[in-house]
Amino acid sequence: MAEFDTELDASGLNCPLPILRAKKTLNGMDAGQVLHIIATDPGSVKDFDAFAKQTGNELMESKEDGGKFHFLVKKV
Amino acid sequence: MDEKKLAIIATKGSLDWAYPPFILASTASALGYETQIFFTFYGLQLLKKKLALEVTPLGNTGMPMPMGMDKWFPVLGMALPGMQGLMTAMMKQKMKSKGVASVDELRDLCQEAEVKLIACQMTVDLFDMDHAEFIDGVEYAGAAAFFEFAGDSDICLYI
Numbered sequence: 001m002a003e004f005d006t007e008l009d010a011s012g013l014n015c016p017l018p019i020l021r022a023k024k025t026l027n028g029m030d031a032g033q034v035l036h037i038i039a040t041d042p043g044s045v046k047d048f049d050a051f052a053k054q055t056g057n058e059l060m061e062s063k064e065d066g067g068k069f070h071f072l073v074k075k076v
Numbered sequence: 077m078d079e080k081k082l083a084i085i086a087t088k089g090s091l092d093w094a095y096p097p098f099i100l101a102s103t104a105s106a107l108g109y110e111t112q113i114f115f116t117f118y119g120l121q122l123l124k125k126k127l128a129l130e131v132t133p134l135g136n137t138g139m140p141m142p143m144g145m146d147k148w149f150p151v152l153g154m155a156l157p158g159m160q161g162l163m164t165a166m167m168k169q170k171m172k173s174k175g176v177a178s179v180d181e182l183r184d185l186c187q188e189a190e191v192k193l194i195a196c197q198m199t200v201d202l203f204d205m206d207h208a209e210f211i212d213g214v215e216y217a218g219a220a221a222f223f224e225f226a227g228d229s230d231i232c233l234y235i
Contacts, residue, residue, distance in 0.1 A: 012175045014174055015176075016106070016177075019103060020102055020103070020106050020185055022106075040175075041175070
């Protein structure tokens with residue numbers, strides 16, 4: 001997993017909370033910084049892809065590891 | 077990127093039907109939509125300071141029941157006193173255990189994200205409700221005000 005600036009653990013949270021928490025965290029970050037999100041909601045895989053496409057933030061990485069989903073989002 | 081707009085009409089006042097408007101509105105805001113929800117008729121229950129939303133198994137054939145209760149106690153059993161309260165408690169418990177946000181929480185998130193909440197003044201009058209019963213930040217208007225926003229919206233939902 002690449003470097004990141006901030007980490008958000010959204011484990012145990014269900015739709016739409018991982019996206020809402022991620023958006024809130026990104027609001028407090030600077031452009032170019034990277035947010036690492038950890039989630040357990042299987043729906044979050046497609047959701048973070050859609051979130052990135054619609055907000056312009058870059059989804060640098062999306063992977064599953066040991067039942068958890070990891071996303072790296074770079075703030076635009 | 078031009079700001080998109082989402083207009084929602086919320087007409088239902090039960091625990092289960094409270095979710096779609098607040099989930100969609102909060103998510104749309106996170107995606108950059110300007111969002112407005114117009115609450116009318118039973119939907120006004122979703123704006124009360126103290127939410128007392130319940131879910132009913134009556135007439136709801138799609139509602140999954142625990143322990144096959146719908147088979148043991150068909151329709152009439154579901155009408156027993158206390159059944160609605162029991163089902164509501166079980167539903168809330170289930171939602172909590174699955175990490176689903178409470179309606180209060182989603183509503184707070186909507187307000188934080190500046191989703192505009194509009195209550196139908198006609199319904200307020202019809203049911204002899206008082207503005208003091210509703211949360212702060214609610215605006216009161218009618219159908220014409222809804223169309224002013226909805227007419228320019230990219231997505232318009234009736235829930």
